[in-house]
Amino acid sequence: MVKSILICAALAAATLSGCTGLNADVHTSIPAAALQGERTYTIARTPSQDASADHPQFEAVLRDELAKHGFADASAQQAHYLLSIAYATRPATVGVDAADCAAGACGRPAEPPFSLFGERAYQHLLTLRFFERANGHEVYKVSAMSSDRDADPLHAMPTLVKSALANFPFGAPADWRVKLRADQAGGVPDVVSVKPVVQ
Template sequence: MKIDRWTRRAALLLATLTVLLSGCTTYVTTQVTAFSDWSGNDATRTYAFTRAADQQNNLELTTYERLVGNELATHAFRQVDASEARYLVGLSYGIRSDMVTVAEPVYYNPWPSPYWGRPFDPWGPWGPGGPFPTAYVNQSYPIFTHLLGVRITERASGKEVYNVTARNSGGESSLVRAMPYLARSALADFPLGNGVVHTVKIPVDKSGGTSNEVATTGAAPAATPASGAKVVQ
């Protein structure tokens, strides 16, 4: 009877934890750095995308331009033919992989429960080690850094007026899946001041896509002047 009572309590505890965890929101956190000499207004926000000669038939770039174009539209930008555009918008992007090593605990359980969880888990939810860490082992995991740069220049003069870079890192190995968060973060609160660095947090919705909610924090001036800004390839 005591075993049954403890089993029921454990089941209720696990059910409660499941409900609580299901209500948690996962965020994608992106660092954004902007350099700006912006003086445009809504009436003159016409633009066209510009590409290097070897990018003319790049389907990947077309996909990313569409995402950035959607975000530009929320700031009253209107895409037109290049010959009519006041601004030219160029994109740069990339992904880099690294390995990180984390020390993870090895657990020991002084009170094994041979009846809990049979037949699948006779030692309880912690495994044979139990809930008390006695040692640590190093585990290595891949981490991926995703990057998007958006550079806006005046078509007539070639003058750079806005240069923003968005960067985030995590376990996502696909740049395509990371790009909606990068595009939205890069153009959040447009136009940012010159030399501003801040963090943008975007929640992931239940289907795994971007949410409409955007939170920005921690704006701070950067040390590098706008004239020294470069788009990272």
Template sequence: MKTNRWTRHAALLLGALTVLLSGCTSYVTSQVTAFSDWSGSDATRTYAFTRPADQKSNLELTTYERIVGNELATHAFRQVDASAARYLVGLSYGIRSDMVTVAQPVYYSPWPSPYWGRPFDPWGPWGPWGPYPTAYVNQSYPIFTHLLGVRITERASGKEVYNVTARSSDDESSLVRAMPYLARSALADFPLGNGVVRTVKIPVDKNGGISNEAATTSASPAAAPAAASGAKVVQ
């Protein structure tokens, strides 16, 4: 429980920094975790989506299946009827909102007039005899955590062969706008090795969509898989 709590706090802090720096960044960053027992070949990558009975007519899920299907197609997967599919693909997804409070420094000047900053005050926050006392004001920011899970099983045996999750935290309040980044992050360099945890950064184009630039990934040296063509792995 303590580990989960500290992990959540770290994720929220990272999200807060993302909000603060959103004006100077052009990437969506996701943490990806994969568990794998994959041994399929390109010739056998036929699949069908599977979903619970109460989700058969869920339009939101249909939209996300289409997004994930586009990414699967880049890895030689071909969608077919469930009765002819070798693999079944199931999705899980969600969004959670939190408020993060960050202490911002405020400089206090002992002079009777307010602190105007340069060029009116030649010392800035530093007086002629040293720094002015520093106070802090708490500012709160909304943080949204998005999650996508992709689970692949063999239809005939029911054996799970691949399970990957992608998680991102930022100021984006819409899951549907975050989903293309989650899907690309989750399936980048498919298939990853078992137990791989890594960070994927996807460039954003000037119109707010996914850039055509290659995703940048980072993983621990012991767990990093060989990179697929077009992807840059940074240790």
């Protein structure tokens, strides 16, 4: 009886800690070769993002990761690129029919970690679009999608950002699977592997 209780407790702890690892599906729909200009950008916000209390935290994570890839935040007049950010969190059981979702990921999302308690699964989606400021041409687009048992989009942001920029800029093929390891301090996770998805 005691042994059974200890086993159940260990399984519950493993489930809650997420030690099964993190996965995200990444899709690019515009070739990376088009992203060749000076690596300066400014973020173009929607009115809802301007009004959101969460959005500044999301941008802070994104700016830190972009800096690691040599991108510098600049004024709207000096930036080479305008960066558009779109993200959403929804119950994973709801079907999605959206142009921005990753190919192959819309119908069959990456499975969230196993749960002993049957919590609802949620699907998190991030899309980054780079436009040349001078002419408005879209030159790069990448989407990242993950699933877990947490409805809070803030908790998914580090995983989505790290995945979308894991092999930045992604080249061919268009679809990739990123495996990550959670940061023990609760920060941005570490990338374990980046592999093309075999269709």
